Amino acid sequence: MALRKSELTTGDVHEQVVVDNLTRTQIVQYAGASGDYNPLHSDEVFATQVAGYPSIFAHGMLTMGLTGRMVTDYVGDGRLLRYGGRFRAQVWPGDTLTARAEVTGITEDEGGPVVELQVTTVNQNAEEVFVGSAAARIDP
Amino acid sequence: MQDGESLTFPVEAGHIMLFARAVGDPNPIYYDAEYAAGTEVGSIVAPPTFVQASAQWDPGYKLRPTIGEPWFGSGKEPTGVPAPPGGGGGGTGLHAEQHYVYHRPLRPGDVLTATMKPGRTWEKEGRRGGKMTFSESVQEYRDQNGELVVTATGVGVRTSKTVGS
Numbered sequence: 001m002a003l004r005k006s007e008l009t010t011g012d013v014h015e016q017v018v019v020d021n022l023t024r025t026q027i028v029q030y031a032g033a034s035g036d037y038n039p040l041h042s043d044e045v046f047a048t049q050v051a052g053y054p055s056i057f058a059h060g061m062l063t064m065g066l067t068g069r070m071v072t073d074y075v076g077d078g079r080l081l082r083y084g085g086r087f088r089a090q091v092w093p094g095d096t097l098t099a100r101a102e103v104t105g106i107t108e109d110e111g112g113p114v115v116e117l118q119v120t121t122v123n124q125n126a127e128e129v130f131v132g133s134a135a136a137r138i139d140p
Numbered sequence: 141m142q143d144g145e146s147l148t149f150p151v152e153a154g155h156i157m158l159f160a161r162a163v164g165d166p167n168p169i170y171y172d173a174e175y176a177a178g179t180e181v182g183s184i185v186a187p188p189t190f191v192q193a194s195a196q197w198d199p200g201y202k203l204r205p206t207i208g209e210p211w212f213g214s215g216k217e218p219t220g221v222p223a224p225p226g227g228g229g230g231g232t233g234l235h236a237e238q239h240y241v242y243h244r245p246l247r248p249g250d251v252l253t254a255t256m257k258p259g260r261t262w263e264k265e266g267r268r269g270g271k272m273t274f275s276e277s278v279q280e281y282r283d284q285n286g287e288l289v290v291t292a293t294g295v296g297v298r299t300s301k302t303v304g305s
Contacts, residue, residue, distance in 0.1 A: 036195055060236075065162070081241070087235060
């Protein structure tokens with residue numbers, strides 16, 4: 001279901017919990033699907049004893065993928081024009097992430113109306129883990 | 141994939157399903173062809189970050205074990221190589237930013253060709269990680285008709301100390 005320009009206002013917010021108590025198994029699933037088998041993300045022995053981290057941690061791209069679900073749930077399938085951002089903090093096993101999109105503007109290009117979104121994902125301590133933006137095609 | 145190199149990435153329905161599961165997205169548009177046929181996009185499509193999985197088709201990808209060669213993860217020992225990348229408690233390479241521009245949704249049956257172009261490199265003093273060196277790379281994904289479908293710009297950062305809490 002696409003968003004409609006006539007029903008959108010700058011400042012509108014859509015928020016979703018995209019993972020509750022992130023498991024090591026889900027991080028392993030992401031390693032397998034994405035092909036990024038860096039042991040920092042799946043090998044506790046390597047991550048702690050060799051690399052010096054407190055535990056394994058999620059791929060940044062898993063955080064962005066989890067956040068992407070919130071974006072497509074909001075704007076609809078096949079509607080995205082741009083999506084990007086910055087990884088602000090690491091995501092650890094046990095974390096719960098909430099992703100939020102806020103409408104920052106409604107613009108127009110040669111294909112029609114576009115919604116501009118600010119995208120922010122925070123962990124259970126309200127610490128930002130991913131901050132970015134997205135743009136999607138909307139209906140009039 | 142190194143600068144100037146390219147790879148061929150066939151977009152497959154099973155791979156899309158596994159990727160959507162991994163990112164915790166239960167949307168049937170990613171696995172149910174019958175459901176998808178009745179939607180606006182009209183077919184299974186790939187999730188927004190799916191081209192990251194082109195790594196599976198990168199023949200020289202360094203973050204996948206190569207059959208018959210030592211791997212830097214643990215086995216009998218905490219690492220299988222004498223000088224593991226990111227090892228020794230510091231000097232770790234991490235993903236800092238990722239940006240996508242989409243021209244159309246990806247569908248099973250698409251065969252993408254990705255070309256890697258070099259981007260900018262810059263340095264910055266970090267709050268926690270010491271000196272940070274950023275480097276950008278741009279991957280252009282074209283379909284079987286030569287049309288640009290996705291542009292992916294990644295920024296990697298290398299720090300002089302381990303980043304973490």
